[in-house]
Amino acid sequence: MTPPITELTDRARDVFRVVVESYLESGAPVGSRTISRLSGLNLSPASIRNVMQDLEEYGLLAAPHTSAGRMPTESGLRLFVDGMMQSHEPTQEERAAIEARAGEAGPIEDALAATTSVLSGLSACAGLVLVPKREPVLKQFGFVPLSDDKALAVLVGDDGSVENRVVELPPGMGPSALNEAANYLSATLAGLTLAQAQLRLGQEIARGRAELDAAARALVERGLAIWSEDGGARPVLIVRGQARLIDTGDADDLDRVRQLLDELEGKQAIAELLGSAREGDAARIFIGSENKLFALSGSSVIAKPVRALDGRVVGVVGVIGPTRLNYARVVPMVDFTAATIARLLA
Structure with missing residues (x-):
């Protein structure tokens, strides 16, 4: 013992x-x-x-x-x-690099990916961030027929993000009805989140103001429901810097790295691991076999919950690398990145 x-x-x-x-x-x-x-x-x-x-x-x-x-x-x-570890706070240059990438214009996912890439580069590990899928503010909709019973629904957010979903079409749904549904969505629900759009649509239907035939109305309801359920159920997991795990100068380490890269493909399992770090305020450190997911590769994970101003956990950020990573330097770096992402998501 x-x-x-x-x-x-x-x-x-x-x-x-x-x-x-x-x-x-x-x-x-x-x-x-x-x-x-x-x-x-x-x-x-x-x-x-x-x-x-x-x-x-x-x-x-x-x-x-x-x-x-x-x-x-x-x-x-x-x-x-x-x-025994004595932490070393990030340098001013490291802080500036993280904050600069977080502040870049564009969709929130791009800023998160850029920030995670910087963390990966500074720590010489793979960077990880897990956040709930943010509901886009709706701007424009479209439907592209794929077959008699399926169409591709296209949603454009006001931040420029574009998402696609395949939806099943109600019987008798022709091209004109698809256009009617898309025009209605764009004209009536633009500027709302998905949750607000569903509420507005229900009110419009209840008041008899939804100028849609039965098939188009069913398609609109189905499309909004799919987007809402899918976005809530699947958080965004971003992994950057896997190539940094490969040290070609250490041939004895290559089998471990290959195993780790295979493990990183299982994103759902990684999301569950990061989710387990949501409790508490301090960074959690999983060393080697303490975590079953990366036991075979002998890797360590440092993960820190991202908290909003009101204390709610809105995500988790971390790194994964060999067990011999520089904990004293990387843990404070993960802490700082978590604080930066918290401001980004505020």
């Missing part, structure tokens, strides 16, 4: 810190001679080896090969992150 940090001697904590920080920087096991040269602990290599042996027996360090080098276990990384 992993001991609490308070049960380690000062010497053990010092050696453990040096091993972990050196490993996170280099990705290579750390030997006693390296520690004696870098740490300024004033301990002989033999004394350091004894301490490292104790730390290995605690389950905090492991020797991947028969060499004297040690690296932290997942339990050791967890102990370090929870009890």
Whole structure:
């Protein structure tokens, strides 16, 4: 069982810190001679080896090969992150880069994707953001016939976004009725959200003001319902920077990276993982096998809830990378990005 940090001697904590920080920087096991040269602990290599042996027996360090080098276990990384890590706040340049991409004009999804790309680049990880699908303010509608019983419904939002859905046509729905439905939607419901449009349509029908025949009315109701249900049920998950996970200089790591890239294809599972980080205020850190989704690739996920001004959670932002990522630098960067996205979604 992993001991609490308070049960380690000062010497053990010092050696453990040096091993972990050196490993996170280099990705290579750390030997006693390296520690004696870098740490300024004033301990002989033999004394350091004894301490490292104790730390290995605690389950905090492991020797991947028969060499004297040690690296932290997942339990050791967890102990370090929870009890010893000293965070490094993002630099002014890093903050400016994140804020600049978040402030770009255009659809909200484009700004989120740009912000996530910056986070990926700065952290050398894949960037992730999960937000509810924002209801567009409606601007224009159109229907394109696909067959006798199906059409492509096209919705244009006032932010320039375009979305398509395939809808089933009521019996007897010809091209003229499709045009009638599209013109009615554009003229009557423009400037409203989907929820407002559904409410307005119900009121118009109840008052007998909906100038539509039965087939066109059924199509309009069906189209609005599909958009609303689909948007509410599927949050937007943006993944950027997968290529940054590939370190061609580390051939031993390629199998892990391939496994991770395969896992990233399962976006629904990733969305569920990020969703589990919605509770609480602080960033959550999942290290290796602590999370079943990425257990095979031995990856870590740092995720932070995005909160609106009223305290509501409106999304989750995070990164995924190898377990040896720079937690002290990346965690504050994720925190800052979450705050930036919160302002973007306000």
